[in-house]
Amino acid sequence: MLPNEKIDQRPLLINAEPDNASAEFYRQQVAIHGSPLLIFNAQVLRNQFKALQSALPEVDLYYAVKAHPDPEIIHVIDQLGGGFDIASAGEMNLLLAHKISGRRTIHTHPIKKDQEIRDALRFGATTFVVDNLHELKKLVPYRSRVGVLLRVSFRSAAAMVDLSKKFGCAPEEVEQLVKDADDLGIHIKGLSFHVGSQCTDASKHVEAIEKCHQLMQEINATANKPLSILDIGGGFPADYELQGIDINAFCAPIRAALAQLPQDWHLIAEPGRYLIAPAVTSVTTVAGKSKRNGYHWYYLDDGIYGSYSGQLFDHAIYPLEVFRDGEHYPSIIAGPTCDSIDVVAENISMPELEIGDLLIGHQMGAYTAATKTRFNSIPDAKLIVIND
Known part of the structure; x- marks a missing residue:
């Protein structure tokens, strides 16, 4: 891939204000329960x-x-x-x-x-x-x-x-x-x-x-x-x-x-x-980052072998949300395993993230956790319930 390739058009929701109520809610949940999470509403x-x-x-x-x-x-x-x-x-x-x-x-x-x-x-x-x-x-x-x-x-x-x-x-x-x-x-x-x-x-x-x-x-x-x-x-x-x-x-x-x-x-x-x-939202944390071949790489604590397994088995692409604003760069979002297929989004335009930032996946209740694996023995995302 080269930086001038066409940017992926998958939905990506960008919050202009990093400290809004939504961002604070997810941060509180991670502080209480850890990361990654699946939040069931x-x-x-x-x-x-x-x-x-x-x-x-x-x-x-x-x-x-x-x-x-x-x-x-x-x-x-x-x-x-x-x-x-x-x-x-x-x-x-x-x-x-x-x-x-x-x-x-x-x-x-x-x-x-x-x-x-x-x-x-x-x-x-x-x-x-x-x-x-x-x-x-x-x-x-x-x-x-x-x-x-x-x-x-x-x-x-x-x-x-x-x-x-x-x-x-x-x-x-x-x-x-x-x-x-x-x-x-x-x-x-x-x-x-x-x-x-x-x-x-x-x-x-x-x-x-x-x-x-x-x-x-x-x-x-x-x-x-x-x-x-x-x-x-x-x-x-x-x-x-x-x-x-x-x-x-x-x-x-x-x-x-x-x-x-x-x-x-x-x-x-x-x-x-x-x-x-629509009743389940994924919350993952940026565990690492690098820049290679003109792309910003971000490594999450959940990915294709976990909650994003539906991208392989179910042919679904999930709306993503981050709580950063600013200049956009060609980016790649990868999961935590050592397998190179573990990539959530390629060639996607997004602002620069920092280690510890959260990435939110929406519409992630169906055929996600249901098709996850235990590759690399990485723990499952914890499911928590709100509005029960």
Whole structure:
């Protein structure tokens, strides 16, 4: 890289007054708890949950535990009366620790070992997702105890993460799989889909709802036990560009499509990112600095192998904030490990920082701490709760 390369356009928020209330708040938290930190604002999660409830009033919300499986977050969702979308024994154990009934969950991983099925049934889960005949056959020994949703694939080029590449049957396979399930004595209760994570608009949701509506109506015309559940998955976007997302407007086409369904159908959604992303803020400290090849390098105490892991695994770029003003220089922000891939931001224009300065990452609740590693045995960022 050379200093005259194009400056990265990722969002960077610069505070003109280093001693403003926001800066002082973060400094106080670091003084009390150390650094790095993840600050979970429980009120933001409550607001997000209620906003999505209002935007999809006929839909039951099941928090995608995988987005951020922290006990404090589970506690708030429990208080709000939300359900839980789980995909592993570890996530079940987390809910068990909070005495949350398995009846408030849906097990959405389409591929399961027999032990995982038995563990889920022991936990009290009764709704399972499958997408092929092999998985249906695994449920035969438990067919009197399970309700099954058949996952359908709807690929979306507009989604940040394509979640129909790895899972989901083709729409044209649905009718035969329902017949296969009936032959096995298994009741398919409905269909599910996930059009991808961080969708830019709701058009793929609408397409999937309309197609599932058609499929379910065609099957119900001759079925002994009708399909009556539709799980519309997640994909509701987080505001990584800080432009303000009107979730009511985003969901308006979805509401219109859902309004065409029979009123007695049970509707489910699996939000994760939209709920938790804005509720968690990262606080890191500049542990070292240098100047090399025309760039100012800053080394943080958290990075790509820690709270910023979502930049690798989730394809997300987080808004950054520093509490310095002045002339800007081409800069590189790196994490604490000895691996050269551990770089949070490259070729970014920012004022000069000093050792001990703080860097704040916003919208960092989803798929950040959830995908962290323990490379170099560096401790995790400590999660603290405010507005509980």
